[in-house]
Amino acid sequence: MTISVDVPKDSFRLSQLLYDTRYRSLTIQVVAFILLMLSFSWLVSNTVQNLSALGKDFDFGFLSTPAGYDINQRLIEYSSQSSHGRAAIVGILNTLLVAFLGCIVATVIGVLVGVLRLSKNWVVSRLMAVYVEALRNVPLLLWIVLIFALMTESTPQPRDFREGGSASMLLGDTMAITNRGVFIPKPIWHDGSMILGAIFVLSLIGIWAFRRYARKRQEQTGDILPVFWVSLGLLIVPVTLFYFVLGHPVTLEYPELGGFNFQGGLQIRNSLIALWFALSLYTGAFIAEIVRAGILAVSKGQTEAAFALGLRPNRTMNLVILPQAMRVIIPPLISQFLNLTKNSSLAIAVGYMDVRATLGGITINQTGRELEGMLLLGLFYLTASLMISSVMNIYNNRMKLKER
Amino acid sequence: MTNANLSYVREEMLAPQDPPLGQTGVIRWLRENLFSSWLNAILTILSVWFVWTVVSHLFPWFYNSIWSGGSLNECREIRDATLGEGASAACFAVISDRWQQLLFGFYPSDGYWRPILALFLFLGSIMPVLFAALPRKLLLGTAAAPFVLVWLLWGGSIWVAVSVALGFVAGFIAYRVVSSSIGSSLLAILAAIAAPILYWSVLHGPVSGAFSGIIPIELPKVQSKEFGGFTLSVIIGIAGIVLSLPLGILLALGRQSNLFLIKYVSVGFIEVIRGVPLIAWLFTASLLLNYFLPPGTNFDLMLRVIIMVTLFSAAYIAEVIRGGLAALPRGQYEAADALGLDYWLSMRLIILPQALKISIPGIVNTFIGLFKDTTLVVFIGLLDPIGLAGAIRASTDWQGIYWELFIFIGLMFFIFCYSMGRYSLYLEKKLQREHR
Structure with missing residues (x-):
């Protein structure tokens, strides 16, 4: 006996749009789309009306007009006659500068504190716990303002450095901490410094090649080469040698007291220092927790297995624990870097000229282009974070454990 | 050789030796x-x-601290007179002189009891949510709390708040009536949306006016710009926390959704919000929001900030919850489908309870971040504690003081954030089901 299953060939009824799961998703999406478009066009028409009421248009031409304001810290040529666009680029570079410096110091602090917090040493681990909790539970803005106040109010004025003054320079008269910033020696690049730079790059390539060779050799023969010492030698020896051979192509210009301020040398403004240190200390506390969690995430059995295989503690750490911990640590670490970059917009509290201060601050105030300025500012941050998060996604996919 | 009775084995135990x-x-x-x-x-x-x-x-600095005096100079005079020239002493007189400002901003001083009472009411109303051991009927009080709190803080006639609350009751009743009489959940939801809107637009004014006429219970009105200090931070923080959690859950579900449009709208929203720092969003709220709204609208800066902060942390919470959703084994979703539950039921009964449990630490971290971020409102002209500290340091009386102020502010934030973190640890332990 055969059973024929006839699919009832009902004609399409309107109620199926609501009650049939095959069609319902379509209905929902169409309704959502209509609502979305309606609200979008409502916003746009409001904006158009408001702009025309104010007599403004939507135009990015202001980017090429002269800015007319000065920026006290610049990494590229800039004067008040330069365009608003160039001012924005100076601001972007300043943002990237403080983000870069901050990421490095925050990573160093974070790794140190995270490892020390796991130490069996009771005093040290308590101290690090206090550091982490104190930094994480108090707003970043407060730290920035506090460090800035410390730098400006409790450091000596430049005139105190004169003969018989109350303050003196540090590190053999090469560095001065004043309420106008920290003055450090400035490297001067003479002829031949390019060659020195090229040699430095070459030795970096040499280190990379040597490491590759050492790994291959270890895989094939089992011999272990002293990678660390050879790398260190490659890094230091050629550069030092050529530094003397080429006749000191790089010299230092020391800051000297002249008039009411220090002349020469490199001035690191208090605004940069406050922002840099506050960001590093704050993000460092978060990174410390990430590092701690990453190391704890590797189960104890892994260590025990490595010991059972006869690996020494050093190699256990390098070959077994760290590679597994890194899988857990890297993604949140990168998102902390991203947070640090975004938090650098708190520069506004200390008057550091980052992109928010130039493009999103003075330029907007001078030209009255709030819409365009904020749009560009948002786009800058958005591109930066999307780029970093796509890098992270690639990493995650490569590192994913392959399961079923 | 009959030495069998000789024993070579000691018969009594020796007392153990002390360890070295x-x-x-x-x-x-x-x-x-x-x-x-x-x-x-x-x-x-x-x-x-x-x-x-x-x-x-620190110890002598704290131990010698001076709590009276109207300015830094007076503080120093007292110090020099009692402890000798240049002794190390904190000048907490700045706190005793300005604590009202740091806590309440420019809130009228005869109304200081209102924010304090509001804080206690809030803590009381949140208890049944936080601790499951309390009777469930207390949740009714929690539902009423938002209206009472808003009335308490901003003042005005109590009947306005009651009447607004009645709108929600109307919506609830409409939902019940329609769903029991017609049985269509879609129509019921539509009714639940339509009823309050109708009520608010037609009946709200007359009802509240009539009751105010009969039994006038009023508190003096307080403008939003008079709020400041920790009152402001706590209000923005709590409003943001309470509003962003449901929105974050919806966004996370949207991002996991099978519906193409819903999914990509959620993804776009989350990524755009998260990609730009909060400061930029706050400036958008203060500079640009007027462009996007119909000409002539102008609403409260504090409300704008609350909306922005809510949207901002909702995007972060959505990502945290997405992590929780992704961490659930596929079998849970499939089991829910096999039981024949529809989407919302399976989410409410099976998926979300587990996913939210996993994401508790992340959610609380986001809340802590939100609360700390309320300090950023200083840049768009609201006077939060740090803004007030700047104003105090700029005044002639207290020029040059910073440690004492910052320690006070930092301590207040620390207490709030640290207790939130502790609660999340408690919740994690309580909800732990796996045996490890």
Whole structure:
């Protein structure tokens, strides 16, 4: 006996749009789309009306007009006659500068504190716990303002450095901490410094090649080469040698007291220092927790297995624990870097000229282009974070454990 | 050779010997914990030295602290008179002089009881949510709390708040009536949306006016710009926290959704919000929002900030919850489908309880971040504690003071954030079901 299953060939009824799961998703999406478009066009028409009421248009031409304001810290040529666009680029570079410096110091602090917090040493681990909790539970803005106040109010004025003054320079008269910033020696690049730079790059390539060779050799023969010492030698020896051979192509210009301020040398403004240190200390506390969690995430059995295989503690750490911990640590670490970059917009509290201060601050105030300025500012941050998060996604996919 | 009765085995137990001195008590603990290796010993000595330096500087500073005086100079005079020239002494007189401002901003001083009462009411109303042991009927009080709190803080007639609340009741009743009489959940939801809107637009004014006429219960009105200090931070923080959680859950579900449009709208929203720092969003709220709204609308800056902060942290919460959703085994979703539950039921009964449990630490971290971020409102002209600290430091009386102010503000934030973190640890422990 055969059973024929006839699919009832009902004609399409309107109620199926609501009650049939095959069609319902379509209905929902169409309704959502209509609502979305309606609200979008409502916003746009409001904006158009408001702009025309104010007599403004939507135009990015202001980017090429002269800015007319000065920026006290610049990494590229800039004067008040330069365009608003160039001012924005100076601001972007300043943002990237403080983000870069901050990421490095925050990573160093974070790794140190995270490892020390796991130490069996009771005093040290308590101290690090206090550091982490104190930094994480108090707003970043407060730290920035506090460090800035410390730098400006409790450091000596430049005139105190004169003969018989109350303050003196540090590190053999090469560095001065004043309420106008920290003055450090400035490297001067003479002829031949390019060659020195090229040699430095070459030795970096040499280190990379040597490491590759050492790994291959270890895989094939089992011999272990002293990678660390050879790398260190490659890094230091050629550069030092050529530094003397080429006749000191790089010299230092020391800051000297002249008039009411220090002349020469490199001035690191208090605004940069406050922002840099506050960001590093704050993000460092978060990174410390990430590092701690990453190391704890590797189960104890892994260590025990490595010991059972006869690996020494050093190699256990390098070959077994760290590679597994890194899988857990890297993604949140990168998102902390991203947070640090975004938090650098708190520069506004200390008057550091980052992109928010130039493009999103003075330029907007001078030209009255709030819409365009904020749009560009948002786009800058958005591109930066999307780029970093796509890098992270690639990493995650490569590192994913392959399961079923 | 009949020595069989000779025993070579000791018949009575010896009392155990004391362990060597180095293996017991304090000495052992010190050796194992502080001086197990050279590196450890150096670290110990360094950190003990560090702690000693800090304490030896801070203790006299705190111990000698001066709590009376109207300016920094007066403080110094008192110090010089009592402790001698240049002694180390904190001048907490700035706190006793300005604490009202730091806590309440420019809130009218005869109404200070209102924010305080509101805080206690809030804490009381949140208890049944936080601790499941309390009777469930208390949740009714929690539902009423938002209206009472808003009335308490901003003042006006109580009947306005009651009447607004009645709108929600109307919506609830409409939902019940329609769903029981017609049985269509879609129509019921539509009714639940339509009823309050109708009520608010037609009946709200007359109802509240009539009741105010009969039994006038009023508090003096307070403008939003008079709020400041910790009152402002706490209001923005709490409003943001309460509103962003449901929105975050919806966004996370949207991002996981099978519906193409819903999914990509959620993804776009989350990524755009998260990609741009909060400061930029706050400036958008204060500079640009007027462009996007119909000409002539102008609404409260504080409300704008609350909306922005809510959207901002909702995007972060959505990502945290997405992590929780992704961490659930596929079998849970499939089991829910196999039971024949529809989407919302399976989410409410099976998926979300587990996913939210996993994401508790992340959610609380986001809340802590939100609360700390409320300090950023200073840049768009609201006076939060840090803004007020700047104003105090700029005044002639207190020019040059910073440690005392920042310690006070930092401590207040620390107490709030640390207790939130502790609660999340408690919740995690309580909800732990796996045996480890």
